[in-house]
Amino acid sequence: DTGVSQNPRHKITKRGQNVTFRCDPISEHNRLYWYRQTLGQGPEFLTYFQNEAQLEKSRLLSDRFSAERPKGSFSTLEIQRTEQGDSAMYLCASSPKGGSYEQYFGPGTRLTVT
């Protein structure tokens, strides 16, 4: 068990560019979550996958955000036409099968939009 991994760890981009982040969950965890966190706030839910199915997406998430989880393994989060307000830490978490809800977070990707 190597834990949840995320790449890249840091990303600096110019406003208007597209960025893509990757998350590799703990093996055999079937649930995967994306969160966004800004300073002084708790993690804000973005979207959730169970296996390859995207089951829920935050109403606060604009159409510029899209996520995939092909084959129920790794996941990608893409932000199109980035804005300065997108600057945040993007966290990925995974949860084991079954009825438990505990989440194990990756190290996060810190995005800075200039």
Added chain:
Amino acid sequence: QKEVEQNSGPLSVPEGAIASLNCTYSDRGSQSFFWYRQYSGKSPELIMFIYSNGDKEDGRFTAQLNKASQYVSLLIRDSQPSDSATYLCAVAGGGSYIPTFGRGTSLIVHP
């Protein structure tokens, strides 16, 4: 909308003291309750979870749950400077696999 409330702090305690962190939640259907520790610039780390009313102890940490009062707390005994971090409360259940997080309480343990 489900809400999870935490006092943002900072809560300052001397080394060796008991730190008490509190969390209230709005959804009576909640079934699972979590405490995460988050060091500055790092991601959250799960330290405790509790599903039933009462206390759950793990080392220096004790989670306490009172569903009637919709209240969950975390006690840290023999606090150490290395415990200085933000502690996030998360609540889940009621038909959703998506935990709701509080804003976190900043804990400072001073020597």
